[in-house]
Amino acid sequence: MEEYKSFVVTIQVLPKSEDSGSVVHWTLEYDKLHDEIAHLETLLQFIQDISKDINVRLSQVR
Incomplete structure (x- = not known):
């Protein structure tokens, strides 16, 4: 984050x-x-991994 003025x-x-x-x-x-x-x-790759983790967690909520 030290290399960016802003990051959203x-x-x-x-x-x-x-x-x-x-x-x-x-x-x-x-x-x-x-x-x-x-x-x-x-x-x-990091974003893809997080998306897969979210999918697993949301599938467990049902």
Whole structure:
């Protein structure tokens, strides 16, 4: 986080209309301090793992 002026994560979960389950949209908005800082593609696996964990937990709630 020291490499960014700002960093905002928005997670939107919408129920599927035709089936059970939901669709999750992740939005990452950030402002890098300088151009040499890597893009956030390195976080994609982390986000995928979190999404899978959320899915497991929500499936257990039923």
